[in-house]
Amino acid sequence: MRNHRSPGYPFRATAVALLAATSLAGVERLPAGYFRLMEAGSAKVEERLNAEPGADLQALESRPGWRHFPYAILAPAVLYAKKHSDNH
Incomplete structure (x- = not known):
């Protein structure tokens, strides 16, 4: 069986999970939620850029x-x- 997960899957899954948690909690306001998502995604990009400078x-x-x-x-x-x- 073919694996359908791409290398970007963890980033997207994290972003979706964070967005869902933020939506369900209803407490976190924007743009604070965006900054939190940005930090999570930026870590993945930084990891990739460090691996391939x-x-x-x-x-x-x-x-x-x-x-x-x-x-x-x-x-x-x-x-x-x-x-x-x-x-x-």
């Missing part, structure tokens, strides 16, 4: 689940620039 965009996108890499870092870059008490 010389990788260019083509190399990064060649792995299944990483095709939308530029979009995955655009939103965090914008949120990171936002001054907010929940942005660590």
